[in-house]
Amino acid sequence: MPPSHMVAAVAELDLPPLFTPVRLRESGDAFAHACRIAAEAGAGTFVHVGRYDLVEFAVVLEPEEPLASARRAFFAGMAALADAIAAHCPPEKAVEFVWPDTILYDGALIGGGRLGWPEDCAEEEEPAWLVFGAQLIAARLSIDEAGLAPDSTSLEEEGFADPHALMGSFARHLMLHVDAWTNRGFKKVADPYLARLRKEKAGERRGIDGNGDLLVHRHGVTGAERRALLPGLAACAWYDEAHKGPKLDYKLGARP
Template sequence: MPETMDLAIPPLMWAEAAPDDAFDHAVRRAQAGCDAGLVAHNLTAAQMQAALVLAPDVPLSKAVAMLPLCGVGLQSALGALAPPEVAVELDWNGGIRVNGGLCGGFRIRASTPEPDAVPDWLVVGFTLTLLPETDSPGDTPERTALYAEGCGDVAAPMLLEAWSRHTLNWIARWEDDGPAPLHAEWSGLAHGIGETVDVGAVRGTFLGIDEDFGMLLRDADTTHLIPLTRLLEPTS
């Protein structure tokens, strides 16, 4: 995307084209001390990448709620732009599903791995596949692309703008009302609740999430709580 493209990003945010991976670019900018609100993006014909720099004022164990929050923001944006029959679901680990097929995913990184510390910065980003990665989609039936699911009219810049708006609205709601509304919204979009899943060495039934979006996983003996901080990528 050209640097000069105008994007209707809401107040408190600004867009910046990334020369490479949008998530890595946002992390570098955050490490260099940029203000919160940066929306880094790299939009191509086949793929959409975006990442948001945040400056939490709560401990990391609470701030990681920005991962599911940004997912809900994307679902809300697609809900407004895509045909009504298109179903968007979210995996606990950040996966984005469109009509059941995996279509991309979210990532998260912070300035500190310590759950009780307030991070200087936190970055949440996603990659969304727009066009099929192969001419033979039957070879990868578990994966899909947005434009293969009836969303050919959803232009990436328009989706980026809508994601920014909906995400900002959800951040304001999370700050004003606490995690309960986000918890309820995400739970209604969650993929795999009630199913058997594997998380690391633990295999069990995905029962749902706790207040901080940790996964409740029941095996034959006990219920495990897997904190959302498990998904944080290491920061060099």
């Protein structure tokens, strides 16, 4: 049985007025369901799953630019998710990204993000919808001994009193990032994401290209190393397909 405070948390969802909640049963898949209903349900639809071991949700977006550049909404979602976690954790605990979609908390995997779009949408066309989905490990129910799976962690183990409150916090932070992008340019979204992206070498400078690719500049090296966004999203290195959730045995340092 889950702890009583976690059962209560799953039952509550505090979203800003612009979002419309859609709750799925425990066996549901928020990301897949949001992609199925996105065209009809519209922007702001917020699908979430009533599970106590995962914080799982997906939100429908309606971009107003071609798919090739609209995918950069993924970074707004990631930045908002990290901000939500950071707002509820001690300041000495770092929230970081591993390119492009993995989220680390204090050096251990705690979840990740995903992005969906219409399969028949061409790169130069404006997509009818995008879906940003995320999962965070709320409780590692299959880990019954301290020290097992040290490269992952959970919100419960890290002392988050109400893990599912992060969904409402994410929604509010997402609104802030989208507003900043709209009024002050994409750099206002890219910078918060890049500030949390783990560096591999000291002194490297990073940027995000117009199509969402990562550009890495290193001292003494002419030009930039390009890391494509699409293969990284397709690899979804943090996700365990068999268990439909984040990898508890994730090995830090693995790159797609």
